[in-house]
Amino acid sequence: MGMGVVARATIRDVARRAGCSTATVSRVLNGVGPASEAARTRVLEAAQALGFRFNEIGRSLQAQRSRTLGVIVPTVANPVFAEAIDGIQDTARARGYQLLLACSNYDPNEELQSLSMLLAKQVDGLVMTVSNADDSAAIDAVRRAQVPFVLVFNQPCTAVPAVAVDNFAAAREVGARLLALGHGNAAFVAGRFRMSDRSRQRYDGVCAAYAQAGAPQPELLEVDYLLLDHRDTLAALLERRPETSALFCSNDMLALSAIGALREFALRVPEDLSVVGFDGIALSTAVSPRLATIATPCAAMGRTAAGRVIDGIEGILQIPAETLILPHEFRPGGSLAAARTVSPARGLPPAQRHARQTLES
Amino acid sequence: MGMGVVARATIRDVARRAGCSTATVSRVLNGVGPASEAARTRVLEAAQALGFRFNEIGRSLQAQRSRTLGVIVPTVANPVFAEAIDGIQDTARARGYQLLLACSNYDPNEELQSLSMLLAKQVDGLVMTVSNADDSAAIDAVRRAQVPFVLVFNQPCTAVPAVAVDNFAAAREVGARLLALGHGNAAFVAGRFRMSDRSRQRYDGVCAAYAQAGAPQPELLEVDYLLLDHRDTLAALLERRPETSALFCSNDMLALSAIGALREFALRVPEDLSVVGFDGIALSTAVSPRLATIATPCAAMGRTAAGRVIDGIEGILQIPAETLILPHEFRPGGSLAAARTVSPARGLPPAQRHARQTLES
DNA sequence: ATGAAAGCGCTAACAC
């Protein structure tokens, strides 16, 4: 064996050195139960001298709780989940919990598998984002396990504890604003449409707005979410439907990279095409033009969800099996402007070719 | 107590149901040691019927290993760490380890405190990024604890296991390129300069290039890393040193938001000012103009570091106490161009005022 | 005030 953990001091070592029993050590170090001043100082001294630290594994086994929260998100590479994790961390740390993190890559099987591992490790509770909150093997499993959990981002129709924003309403609002600005022809750009109920809810929302206005249903444009280069897909769309004047992207990462792709075509945002995102990640306010988007309180959602889970764990609260909707806000940005009345001359194929040559050289 | 974990089936329950001892159950379920076909099927059946899952806490206590890796990074909100975590995850999952995640917020005290918690939870090894790899209480502590660890991103001078890119060399290369393009006056923009050895190494690198060329040392511009709005700071710089023609940012997030801020001043990138980043996060290739940056293999660094740690844990390898340098690559991008020979007219104060009014209305 | 002992779930000698 290479470099392994050297035998760390246990409570027995401390007891031996302090000349008392392990029970006394435990009482002193935990500050519970009686202990004479003499014993107290001897124990403290011994613990100090030995550099004693509790072994939380032993404690967990006996206490039947691990002070650990499981977290399952699709990926940490999308800042929206990263920001939520920061929020979860905040609350967890403040309340003395650690985070066991797993990423599912938008794959329900991996969700289930990760969940299984986390449950085996006896997490006290779970915060997770699943592919499809209304039909999730992972949710079934965590329910069977009777472990407190709260979803984040997911906005289930069924009775499941969750903290989210109102995806449908927010997207409908975006739809209304697009229409008000004259964008009768818009497209909805999504990454993992099949694997994200949020994405579908958002699409439904914008479609509802368009339907209500009698406008044509926005085309659904699915792009590879791993690849951040969407030039080909967008070029195809603009060729197919040149009247498209706005892109509503399922999340900010997508929106940002869509803007990048459009610029490669020498298309100006918002003069030639408007772009709207969803999430309100930190970077969305830092770029210029600022990204018009739905600002969601990602970190607060993480904090709230973690808080509820911990309340549930500690018996402070029976976690309600319903979605807590946190307020969203449409945040205007330079990436969204009124549609041109005349369709711009978009020399797409040549521009595209040019851009690609430039880049691939 | 609210909803707690209901008593889960233990190995004893399985044994009872299968009519054998716990030892047999353990042997069968772990696939080690002898077991008759009859026993095997009875155990499997019983386990199935009871929905038995090992309690990893019990296992860990007995085995003296947790199959858990501790991960400490400054923040998960910076995509560069998020991407590294994805890499760590990859390897960890492949080799059967879970991740216990902690964020230090660039604070050495929090590093130490997080470390302490992770060690108490008996992580088998650690992957971490510390503030200052050459003077880190956390490193001292993890060494004392004799727990295998590898740093990521940190590039220590002292003998510490690490996986990183050569920050100094990469930054010097950026410096050389800036000079070659006529940027005799550049500024280095950093977030947590005091709290990031990487940042300092990068600054030293670019300074070395400038010194060698006899050019004036790039000014160090420290900005609030939490706030992504750097307009005021940048405006002050450009007023103070209007001859500045390029910004070299300590990381891509900073670079991206710097570009955003400049656009708010109606300054064009790269016509008026060039911007170079460092890291090569996914978004840096998606924006337009593409961000010129040092592309670093963040995910690979995470994978490699995790791999080494696990090799160390499993005694496959004695982790070498030295920095493994992974290759970086300068990635050109439209954000960097030759400096203008004549200084552009930069109506800064009015532009700034205008931009801010627009945004704050 | 203190200690002995049981036991959390599991594995690994060791006996049979």
Next chain:
DNA sequence: GTGTTAGCGCTTTCAT
């Protein structure tokens, strides 16, 4: 091939 037992580190009755 199988069971008994001890013990991983800790807390917690229950005696004393």
